[in-house]
């Protein structure tokens with residue numbers, strides 16, 4: 001007898017095996033008890049026939065409760081109609097720990113209730129599928145950059161200054177050194193990395209005290225940020241589109257089962273292939289005006305604007321050259337129009353909005369210093385960043401991809417809160 005996983009049942013047809021897991025669900029029809037076991041790798045129906053098993057085993061199979069941890073023995077049978085294609089002709093059952101009144105039952109629950117019970121909700125098939133896809137996306141991100149000579153550089157979370165504007169900083173007292181902040185982005189440090197390695201990326205949690213209660217905003221989320229020396233905005237867009245194609249196509253082939261569990265219509269995902277359309281901010285505004293939206297030239301694009309623009313395309317669209325007034329201090333201005341920043345946002349289809357924000361960086365010392373002053377940023381905290389322009393400055397570019405928005409889009413989720421194991425939002429910091 002061998003202790004194996006449900007995903008491997010196919011190799012044991014006709015043999016007796018032992019499976020360890022939790023009771024997902026059960027049914028009964030007279031002299032037969034059906035116990036559905038889950039072990040994290042899959043689900044299998046275990047069938048107990050009265051008379052074929054001991055009375056004790058039959059009783060136990062009858063009374064075992066939802067989410068009790070159990071060990072089941074039985075003979076593996078091919079069963080094309082069953083989930084996973086196999087069934088267990090059960091011979092025994094042992095309860096490890098009995099669960100009483102498991103709060104999440106097969107009936108419908110409200111989302112807030114489920115979020116309160118997130119530590120248990122994670123066990124449900126839908127959540128398992130989402131988080132498996134998330135894991136695969138994270139691996140695809142690392143594989144993509146690792147195989148293209150990028151060096152992974154971990155950047156600090158406790159920082160002395162803002163990267164993406166001062167309005168969304170989480171603040172903390174830092175011993176005798178005054179205030180410190182939770183990082184909104186590893187970018188500025190990734191720029192130091194690009195000057196050391198040529199190509200660098202950072203991938204970790206970032207924090208924003210966002211007041212927004214939208215389905216796209218978290219206060220703690222994960223961002224991957226590549227940064228490349230001797231790269232301009234066009235190079236940055238080339239990298240972004242190759243990256244997105246790689247991630248989406250990898251998930252389509254490697255996580256097809258999970259996408260099926262989520263009932264994701266993958267038509268639009270299959271389109272995510274190079275080249276992605278590139279339009280300027282001016283062209284994007286023209287679309288909004290043509291569609292009759294009340295949009296003022298010079299404003300940043302809002303969620304609705306992004307949806308309207310992306311609906312014009314069958315794959316993600318790159319919008320470049322935004323007004324510099326609505327973008328970050330470090331972005332290089334367009335030499336052909338100083339009012340525009342060499343920025344790019346990638347908008348996902350199907351209303352998922354901005355998943356990537358990036359730009360070419362200002363590499364000139366004097367210009368960057370004047371931007372720091374214009375934005376009322378404390379020059380002292382940026383002296384190290386200015387050093388990157390004092391010593392061997394080069395044109396360079398990069399972008400940041402928000403992991404949760406990407407997971408939500410690929411999985412077709414209604415809200416980012418399901419795309420991360422334990423979401424942090426303006427009104428939630430538990431469990």
Ligand code: 4AD
Nearest residue numbers: 185187217218221225354355356357358399400402
């Ligand atoms: O556009 P953002 O603010 O860009 C940066 O932070 C740059 N420093 C990146 C870079 O150039 N290295 O954020 C990048 C991405 C967004 O496109 C979005 O996907 C995600 O991060 N994001 C959020 N995701 C969830 N909740 C929030 N509150 C988010 N804010 C941004």
Ligand code: MG
Nearest residue numbers: 345354356357
């Ligand atoms: Mg942005």
